[in-house]
Amino acid sequence: MPADALFQPFEFKGLKLPNRVVMAPMTRSKSPGGVATEDVAAYYARRAAAEVGLIVSEGTGVARPASLNDPDIPRFHGEAELAAWKRVIDAVHAAGGLMAPQLWHVGAVRSRRQDWAPAGPYDSPSGLSSPGHKFGEGMSDADVADAISAFASAAASAKQLGFDAVELHGAHGYLIDQFFWEGTNERRDLFGGPTVGDRANFAAEILKAVRAAVGPDFPVIIRLSQWKQQDFAAKIAPTPADMEAWLAPLAAAGADAFHCSQRRFWEPEFEGSDLNFAGWAKKLTGKVAITVGSVGLSGEFIAAYGGEASKPASLDELLRRLERGDFDLVAVGRALLQDPLWARKVHEGRTGELLDFERSAMATLY
Numbered sequence: 001m002p003a004d005a006l007f008q009p010f011e012f013k014g015l016k017l018p019n020r021v022v023m024a025p026m027t028r029s030k031s032p033g034g035v036a037t038e039d040v041a042a043y044y045a046r047r048a049a050a051e052v053g054l055i056v057s058e059g060t061g062v063a064r065p066a067s068l069n070d071p072d073i074p075r076f077h078g079e080a081e082l083a084a085w086k087r088v089i090d091a092v093h094a095a096g097g098l099m100a101p102q103l104w105h106v107g108a109v110r111s112r113r114q115d116w117a118p119a120g121p122y123d124s125p126s127g128l129s130s131p132g133h134k135f136g137e138g139m140s141d142a143d144v145a146d147a148i149s150a151f152a153s154a155a156a157s158a159k160q161l162g163f164d165a166v167e168l169h170g171a172h173g174y175l176i177d178q179f180f181w182e183g184t185n186e187r188r189d190l191f192g193g194p195t196v197g198d199r200a201n202f203a204a205e206i207l208k209a210v211r212a213a214v215g216p217d218f219p220v221i222i223r224l225s226q227w228k229q230q231d232f233a234a235k236i237a238p239t240p241a242d243m244e245a246w247l248a249p250l251a252a253a254g255a256d257a258f259h260c261s262q263r264r265f266w267e268p269e270f271e272g273s274d275l276n277f278a279g280w281a282k283k284l285t286g287k288v289a290i291t292v293g294s295v296g297l298s299g300e301f302i303a304a305y306g307g308e309a310s311k312p313a314s315l316d317e318l319l320r321r322l323e324r325g326d327f328d329l330v331a332v333g334r335a336l337l338q339d340p341l342w343a344r345k346v347h348e349g350r351t352g353e354l355l356d357f358e359r360s361a362m363a364t365l366y
């Protein structure tokens with residue numbers, strides 16, 4: 001089946017995308033001291049030059065002392081750090097691409113390196129890394145306010161540096177998701193409570209602050225997931241009504257697009273319909289929806305961390321859903337990490353040239 005549907009232009013909030021292919025955010029830990037290098041800029045520019053419609057950067061830390069759990073993940077605050085990101089966006093633009101930084105706070109997630117600890121205490125809603133697991137202290141009112149403004153100033157910097165959009169990392173059990181998840185949010189103030197709407201207030205306040213910082217016309221994406229790295233079976237929204245209660249306040253607060261993270265895009269979200277998470281997000285909010293999860297590959301990404309290789313897989317089911325209008329954009333992770341030319345090869349029907357995903361690709365920045 002020709003992949004024409006993936007190569008139709010798409011526009012939202014004034015962002016004119018040449019096609020539907022989005023590079024998924026992927027942490028590479030190749031920015032020593034938190035400063036993106038020339039190699040990082042070249043890595044993104046290679047994908048921009050080969051028909052990736054929109055690049056979402058690896059997660060990049062906002063200005064809180066413990067927003068990151070690894071010293072080699074790039075920060076999105078500080079003079080040297082932002083100057084490095086300026087070189088990245090300029091390189092991507094020079095190659096004809098468009099790019100959003102993924103603004104990130106890891107929350108209560110342990111350091112990836114035993115020889116390194118963040119500069120200050122861990123942030124989390126209630127001092128829990130997963131249900132029942134104590135990890136640091138819950139954030140004070142002042143901490144919460146400071147975290148919200150850290151996201152807003154990072155978004156303002158993104159716009160000022162010339163990025164084309166911004167994405168908030170609200171998925172996978174990191175800080176924003178720790179607020180959504182009842183298992184890690186025991187607060188009973190404005191930022192917690194028994195309903196998912198209560199627990200969405202932290203993200204909503206971030207979105208409002210980001211929107212105020214970037215103005216009405218700048219595209220703002222939020223990435224969400226039901227699953228958590230702490231619990232693959234977790235669900236923020238067990239029913240469509242809960243999903244509406246979760247997403248509607250985020251849309252009202254300023255989200256233009258929902259980037260709906262699944263490990264396998266074809267898995268239905270609720271019984272009785274084959275719609276996936278992105279399909280439901282678009283149906284319930286009318287906003288732009290991005291799907292992701294094992295596009296073009298036979299195995300999923302968590303297994304890839306364990307060393308499992310994946311083979312190229314058919315795009316037919318993805319195209320069926322895209323053509324049906326379930327979602328607008330398609331994010332591709334490992335296939336683009338492995339091969340900067342993936343989008344071009346798919347566009348030109350060079351399927352025989354598509355590569356297996358090998359874990360060794362994660363070690364290099366080609």
Ligand SMILES: Cc1cc2nc3c(=O)[nH]c(=O)nc-3n(C[C@H](O)[C@H](O)[C@H](O)COP(=O)(O)O)c2cc1C
Nearest residue numbers: 024025026027058059292293294295301332333334
């Ligand atoms: C090496 C690696 C790093 C990742 N880092 C991030 C990240 O920083 N932020 C994020 O939201 N997702 C991250 N992900 C998840 C991907 O964005 C994507 O959702 C996942 O890989 C599934 O897509 P794929 O099956 O096409 O690889 C990462 C995935 C990989 C493989």
